Amino acid sequence: MKFHEMNENEIASALRTDFTEGLEEKEVKRRREQHGYNALAEGEKQSALLLFFSQFKDFMVLVLLAATLISGLLGEMVDAIAIIAIVLVNGILGFFQERKAEKSLDALKELSAPQVHALRDGEWTKIPSKEVVPGDILKFISGDRIGADIRLIESRSLEIEESALTGESVPVQKNTSPLRIPNPGLGDMENMAFMGTMVTRGTGSGVVVATGMKTAMGQIADLLQTAETQETPLQRRLEQLGKILITAALFLTLLVVGIGVLQGHDLYTMFLAGVSLAVAAIPEGLPAIVTVALSLGVQRMIRKNAIVRKLPAVETLGCASVICSDKTGTMTQNKMTVTHLWSGNKTWTVDGVGYSPTGLFFHDDKSVDPQNEKSLQQLLTFGMLCNHAEMIDKDGEYAIDGDPTEGALLVAAMKAGYRRENLLNQFEIVNEFPFDSQRKMMSMIVKDNTGRKFAVVKGAPDVLIGLSDSILWDERQQRLTKDLTSKVQGAIDELAGNALRTIAIAFKPIPQNTVVLHENEAEKDLVFIGLQGMIDPPRPEVKTAVKECRDAGIKTVMITGDHVITAKAIANQLGILTKGSKVLDGKALSEMSVSELEDIVDDVSVFARVSPEHKLKIVKALQNRGHIVAMTGDGVNDAPAIKAADIGVAMGITGTDVAKEASSLVLLDDNFATIKAAIKEGRNIYENIRKFIRYLLASNVGEILVMLFAMIMGLPLPLVPIQILWVNLVTDGLPAMALGLDQPEEDVMKRAPRHPKEGVFARGLGWKVVSRGFLIGLMTLFAFMIVYNRNPDDLVYAQTIAFTTLVMAQLIHVFDCRSEKSIFARNPFENKYLVWAVISSLVMVLGVIYSPVLQPIFHTVPILAVDWLLILGLSAIPTFLLAGTFFARKTKRNMI
Numbered sequence: 001m002k003f004h005e006m007n008e009n010e011i012a013s014a015l016r017t018d019f020t021e022g023l024e025e026k027e028v029k030r031r032r033e034q035h036g037y038n039a040l041a042e043g044e045k046q047s048a049l050l051l052f053f054s055q056f057k058d059f060m061v062l063v064l065l066a067a068t069l070i071s072g073l074l075g076e077m078v079d080a081i082a083i084i085a086i087v088l089v090n091g092i093l094g095f096f097q098e099r100k101a102e103k104s105l106d107a108l109k110e111l112s113a114p115q116v117h118a119l120r121d122g123e124w125t126k127i128p129s130k131e132v133v134p135g136d137i138l139k140f141i142s143g144d145r146i147g148a149d150i151r152l153i154e155s156r157s158l159e160i161e162e163s164a165l166t167g168e169s170v171p172v173q174k175n176t177s178p179l180r181i182p183n184p185g186l187g188d189m190e191n192m193a194f195m196g197t198m199v200t201r202g203t204g205s206g207v208v209v210a211t212g213m214k215t216a217m218g219q220i221a222d223l224l225q226t227a228e229t230q231e232t233p234l235q236r237r238l239e240q241l242g243k244i245l246i247t248a249a250l251f252l253t254l255l256v257v258g259i260g261v262l263q264g265h266d267l268y269t270m271f272l273a274g275v276s277l278a279v280a281a282i283p284e285g286l287p288a289i290v291t292v293a294l295s296l297g298v299q300r301m302i303r304k305n306a307i308v309r310k311l312p313a314v315e316t317l318g319c320a321s322v323i324c325s326d327k328t329g330t331m332t333q334n335k336m337t338v339t340h341l342w343s344g345n346k347t348w349t350v351d352g353v354g355y356s357p358t359g360l361f362f363h364d365d366k367s368v369d370p371q372n373e374k375s376l377q378q379l380l381t382f383g384m385l386c387n388h389a390e391m392i393d394k395d396g397e398y399a400i401d402g403d404p405t406e407g408a409l410l411v412a413a414m415k416a417g418y419r420r421e422n423l424l425n426q427f428e429i430v431n432e433f434p435f436d437s438q439r440k441m442m443s444m445i446v447k448d449n450t451g452r453k454f455a456v457v458k459g460a461p462d463v464l465i466g467l468s469d470s471i472l473w474d475e476r477q478q479r480l481t482k483d484l485t486s487k488v489q490g491a492i493d494e495l496a497g498n499a500l501r502t503i504a505i506a507f508k509p510i511p512q513n514t515v516v517l518h519e520n521e522a523e524k525d526l527v528f529i530g531l532q533g534m535i536d537p538p539r540p541e542v543k544t545a546v547k548e549c550r551d552a553g554i555k556t557v558m559i560t561g562d563h564v565i566t567a568k569a570i571a572n573q574l575g576i577l578t579k580g581s582k583v584l585d586g587k588a589l590s591e592m593s594v595s596e597l598e599d600i601v602d603d604v605s606v607f608a609r610v611s612p613e614h615k616l617k618i619v620k621a622l623q624n625r626g627h628i629v630a631m632t633g634d635g636v637n638d639a640p641a642i643k644a645a646d647i648g649v650a651m652g653i654t655g656t657d658v659a660k661e662a663s664s665l666v667l668l669d670d671n672f673a674t675i676k677a678a679i680k681e682g683r684n685i686y687e688n689i690r691k692f693i694r695y696l697l698a699s700n701v702g703e704i705l706v707m708l709f710a711m712i713m714g715l716p717l718p719l720v721p722i723q724i725l726w727v728n729l730v731t732d733g734l735p736a737m738a739l740g741l742d743q744p745e746e747d748v749m750k751r752a753p754r755h756p757k758e759g760v761f762a763r764g765l766g767w768k769v770v771s772r773g774f775l776i777g778l779m780t781l782f783a784f785m786i787v788y789n790r791n792p793d794d795l796v797y798a799q800t801i802a803f804t805t806l807v808m809a810q811l812i813h814v815f816d817c818r819s820e821k822s823i824f825a826r827n828p829f830e831n832k833y834l835v836w837a838v839i840s841s842l843v844m845v846l847g848v849i850y851s852p853v854l855q856p857i858f859h860t861v862p863i864l865a866v867d868w869l870l871i872l873g874l875s876a877i878p879t880f881l882l883a884g885t886f887f888a889r890k891t892k893r894n895m896i
């Protein structure tokens with residue numbers, strides 16, 4: 001018999017499991033050995049060896065190796081071996097960097113791996129989906145992605161969208177009864193839930209019948225998932241730039257070689273010089289370093305509770321100009337406590353701390369016994385009944401399992417002495433229509449001991465009042481007149497005006513033999529009972545975060561399903577509502593077209609009483625206004641807006657699988673301030689990438705120019721090939737990496753967001769590269785000429801001076817690259833990595849100059865002390881000469 005044909009007992013015995021206890025840990029281990037992990041097979045990964053060899057596949061490195069071969073054949077063994085050694089060192093460095101980048105991206109994948117709710121050893125726990133074995137009991141709610149193939153044993157309004165499997169995008173209504181049709185298709189198996197499909201409504205639970213490749217998904221997964229590589233816009237731009245630079249570098253190299261040969265240098269020397277120069281001038285390593293910098297940035301973000309799911313988001317974050325954020329849980333703490341209750345024109349307050357179920361009730365500042373207040377009793381008991389939250393009491397430490405709003409209602413009723421167990425003895429729950437943020441309410445059909453049936457409804461007061469035709473007033477059921485309606489409205493507004501989140505409770509008697517099949521039948525002609533108002537304090541760090549965002553040119557917009565007045569009160573507390581900014585509600589939003597919204601959207605700071613569906617409209621309108629939008633969300637219905645936003649942000653704690661999958665950033669702590677931290681990090685990563693692009697390109701320009709100038713002037717070669725290689729592949733590498741780890745400049749969050757289409761050389765970077773590069777080349781040439789003219793017989797000494805000047809000029813220039821302004825704008829020793837990188841580059845170059853073993857290889861000789869003055873003087877000029885112009889400009893601006 002197949003699983004879908006079995007009844008509950010047959011399934012339990014077929015899979016040797018227990019519906020109330022689940023599997024034992026021992027048994028899980030045994031089954032895992034038998035069935036393996038619950039994962040679909042993945043494409044092959046690149047081996048370490050392959051990664052190592054890929055470091056040498058670059059075109060220029062191959063040319064270099066070919067050149068080495070030629071020089072080896074010509075008998076220049078020392079040169080050949082040295083070149084090979086340098087290429088090897090460079091390859092090993094590259095290998096370790098890329099390995100590190102890969103590892104951190106893998107760790108990221110682990111972090112965002114899906115989880116499921118499983119019953120193990122009698123307790124519900126969250127486990128990685130990978131660890132599920134056949135026989136496990138899983139439960140799921142709307143927004144979950146199903147983690148294995150499951151035979152359902154419980155379903156409440158459960159609907160599952162199976163398009164991933166069947167292509168059918170209309171959700172299927174599920175049930176639990178054994179299936180009697182012969183050979184049903186996947187789409188017909190209404191008592192099964194399949195791996196990879198998505199719960200769109202309701203809740204359910206079931207037994208895992210198949211895992212991994214044995215699932216229906218596994219069997220059609222012949223197209224194995226391959227890890228897709230994600231290129232960021234900058235990486236793409238750099239690749240294009242790389243092509244241009246290669247052409248330019250080759251052209252200049254040919255020029256140098258051509259002029260050199262015309263000036264009478266021998267062909268072989270010029271060939272080697274040309275090849276080395278080409279290797280030096282072409283920034284092939286750049287895209288790789290960018291990847292490394294991005295992945296290191298991603299790791300820093302994890303430490304700040306932000307998980308980047310799509311690498312390009314790291315860059316886009318720095319461009320964000322609007323953050324649209326949910327209120328509840330993201331800007332507030334989602335720790336709700338009922339403080340005010342209202343029914344039939346009477347208000348009570350209740351005190352107490354946290355979720356502890358003790359507190360006193362007051363009316364008109366006098367303590368009252370809730371058992372004497374009939375309408376209060378109704379309000380509290382129905383609020384407890386139409387409720388899924390559970391109280392967890394761990395040695396007097398109280399916590400809530402479930403929706404915090406419902407938790408608050410539960411605690412309020414417990415303060416009055418009610419217990420859910422007792423209530424469930426009086427009322428039997430017949431059916432439920434779960435909460436959704438579209439209807440903004442939920443209802444349960446219950447039957448009491450005497451057989452009377454009710455619908456108990458709770459939800460947004462302004463919605464419920466519209467569905468009621470009578471009301472409990474002065475402890476009597478009365479017709480809801482216009483007059484009474486406006487009194488209720490007044491009570492709602494008063495609670496909301498104090499930043500309280502309000503929930504209304506209502507009920508409706510149902511004839512005994514009527515079966516309510518649809519929520520529309522239950523949720524109309526209601527008897528309005530009253531209101532409960534709860535505080536949800538703002539997260540303390542949000543106010544500062546909102547301000548920091550404003551300083552950074554980023555607007556914060558609150559989007560909430562909550563009441564307009566509540567939303568406004570909280571937005572005011574957080575500094576989101578500023579002078580002239582507007583509040584728009586869902587109703588007005590529904591009546592607007594995207595283009596109408598576009599006209600006013602820049603002035604709106606709060607969207608209240610909206611449904612998730614509205615979010616897409618808001619994103620579109622903002623994008624049409626040219627904004628780069630970050631949009632948060634957690635539910636199934638948020639997914640389209642999250643996907644459409646430039647940066648989709650999902651909640652790590654309350655977020656559904658569907659929202660997370662659509663997002664490019666997940667907040668581990670659901671905190672608004674984390675978005676701000678991620679944006680700051682995103683801006684910093686981009687600036688750091690700019691820093692080392694600037695450094696490496698300026699170095700290259702300097703190297704080419706010194707050779708070119710020398711050839712044009714008919715001088716001997718100022719640098720020998722091996723020196724050029726050394727500078728490029730060894731001295732430059734470490735400082736460039738260290739720039740990638742640089743601290744943000746003080747004003748990163750004081751500047752306007754970067755334009756997303758900004759080119760690599762924007763904001764003066766091109767000028768800085770050319771001007772500094774030119775000066776580096778020129779000063780190296782000067783150093784060479786001064787020493788060479790002093791003693792033309794000692795070319796090797798002059799070359800050593802040129803080599804050292806070039807290195808020193810770059811090692812000084814690297815500090816200038818830390819700031820957009822000037823080397824004087826920052827403390828040069830702030831970046832410890834950079835200080836160590838420069839020191840080690842320095843030690844290495846001193847080794848090359850002074851070690852008798854290395855001297856013959858690098859064609860160097862020891863430098864006289866006086867010439868160090870010359871070297872240091874000249875090498876400081878490229879950085880300090882133009883830093884002076886910055887000061888001149890700055891003082892002038894200050895004077896105006």
Ligand SMILES: Nc1ncnc2c1ncn2[C@@H]1O[C@H](COP(=O)(O)OP(=O)(O)OP(=O)(O)O)[C@@H](O)[C@H]1O
Binds near residue numbers: 461
């Ligand atoms: N569990 C619930 N049962 C009944 N009504 C609820 C429940 N949770 C929320 N509501 C009502 O529905 C309204 C909308 O809730 P929704 O979850 O869409 O947004 P929210 O949580 O208030 O705000 P945000 O969009 O900022 O997260 C709430 O203001 C409340 O009145």
Ligand SMILES: [Ca+2]
Binds near residue numbers: 282
């Ligand atoms: Ca180079």
